[in-house]
Amino acid sequence: MHRDNVKVVDCTIRDGGLMNDSNFDIETVRAVYKACCEANIDVCELGYRNSKEMFDPAEFGPWRFCDEEDLRKATDGIGPGRTKVAVMMDAHKSNPDDLLPASESVVDIVRVATYTKDINQAVRTCNAATELGYETTINIMAITHVHMPDVEACLDQAEEETQASAVYIVDSFGYMYMDQLHYMVAKYQMHLKTKDVGVHFHNNQQLAFANTMEGIVNGATWADGTMNGLGRGAGNCTTELLMSFLKNPDLDILPVLDCIGKYITPLKKDIEWGYHIPYFITGILNQHPQSAIRQMSIEDEAEKHDYVTFYTMVDE
């Protein structure tokens, strides 16, 4: 069978930007966007539209802000075919005033990322985007650290108070097993009568793709991936694995493989993403990867690979 009801969302530049402060050169961003268009990927997320009052433009690259001018540089003369452009707004780090009317913008979809505690801000941002003409999603982060009644309240708010197309399960810490995911998908479906379920997973336990598949098999219809898994820490479900699984004849994997070989794999010289023991440790302990990212940045090899000390430190 093939699954043509699943929207493939490539967020290589957005999630990968968490590993390089969103400092991709323009050639890489154009190559990723072009590959998405040629591959017939549904959505290409080109970065964050976060606030310059909360992130210093002297420290962060253009894809943390996605100014319209930069987005035009990234997309001019390419596609778009059926590929829509998305940006992500962190509910607590963005300002709806930074959105133009959709008709004047390169952006088609605004994805609002939120912790459960910030859901009211997320709803406000989401509705502001809807009024300006954008399609929207709400991405509930760090889902394994949240009291379940809070998740359910968020889902009810998203359902009743927004026009979001989809609400995402985001396993920020890479903690979930497949049976735990089943539980969450069922919970989402119970509360979201008129919206789709999305899935975005991290690879701390090498389960990002497996969980994405399981989510899809159980009814999720928006699925995030990044090329070669590029993303914070252990990285993400890979776009190429997701595309291969869907077996949708409209999708063409070769432009994605070409882009990975020329632009993504070479980044490994400077950025160490993917499965590594420190990320495994924070994953199985259901913790934010920040401590593991620090551990991975240690220069002394023996200290960097002293996993027992690291485990003991984070398991306090």
Place this chain on the structure above:
Amino acid sequence: MHRDNVKVVDCTIRDGGLMNDSNFDIETVRAVYKACCEANIDVCELGYRNSKEMFDPAEFGPWRFCDEEDLRKATDGIGPGRTKVAVMMDAHKSNPDDLLPASESVVDIVRVATYTKDINQAVRTCNAATELGYETTINIMAITHVHMPDVEACLDQAEEETQASAVYIVDSFGYMYMDQLHYMVAKYQMHLKTKDVGVHFHNNQQLAFANTMEGIVNGATWADGTMNGLGRGAGNCTTELLMSFLKNPDLDILPVLDCIGKYITPLKKDIEWGYHIPYFITGILNQHPQSAIRQMSIEDEAEKHDYVTFYTMVDE
């Protein structure tokens, strides 16, 4: 829940030996064995007991042959606690005459690896080992390349003609999805009335651990892993992920993490195992990883990462 009925088999030295012609130094082998003993891992596989007539000892290291003298050097003064020592014999590349009586050997378990076509030789080797006092398993390789009636015939022979404790599903090419694995586990269980089911998976599609979990959830009770996934090509289910999943309080993960940090991670300087696009490509195409291993060995970076040419070549 925890699963104390599952035997953890660490085959770091055996499967990892496919990446370095079994040329581990004695310190590494002793460290892996010691970690297994301290971690209370059930079985530590220290290499192949293959024939010196088929592998040249000038080309291959000691762990391709596992002479008793070398095994004693690897294990003297350590453990064993509950950890048993295993070796693997390839049905078509080994000689049962190379086995001493079990009472005179360091080895407890002989695992016979076979293609379906070599099942008669595998049965003979397995029975020779049983007669000498060893516990045995039969590991059916390349299971996704085989006509199903041939698999069923192998299972019936293993069931009726041997005393093997377990028969393994080995996804040599890393091709299987979880639903295909369900099918295979059910098939094995139908034919194996008196024997356990074992699982050994490769990580071409980042599913080695997910499939191992699914196998266990569906009744497999022997599960293979290697430390940090070290193994041919894309590598294996990792021992640390497997241990963490089982949540068996008898298992101690810290000695394994210590060994990985000191002995396994440093091997990455010389051996490039794990998820890489060429292994992904042979995996989704259900092919032997040999072509991908050659692709990974190309020195010119642009040629090595020309995944489109590689894909087109192997998809003929």
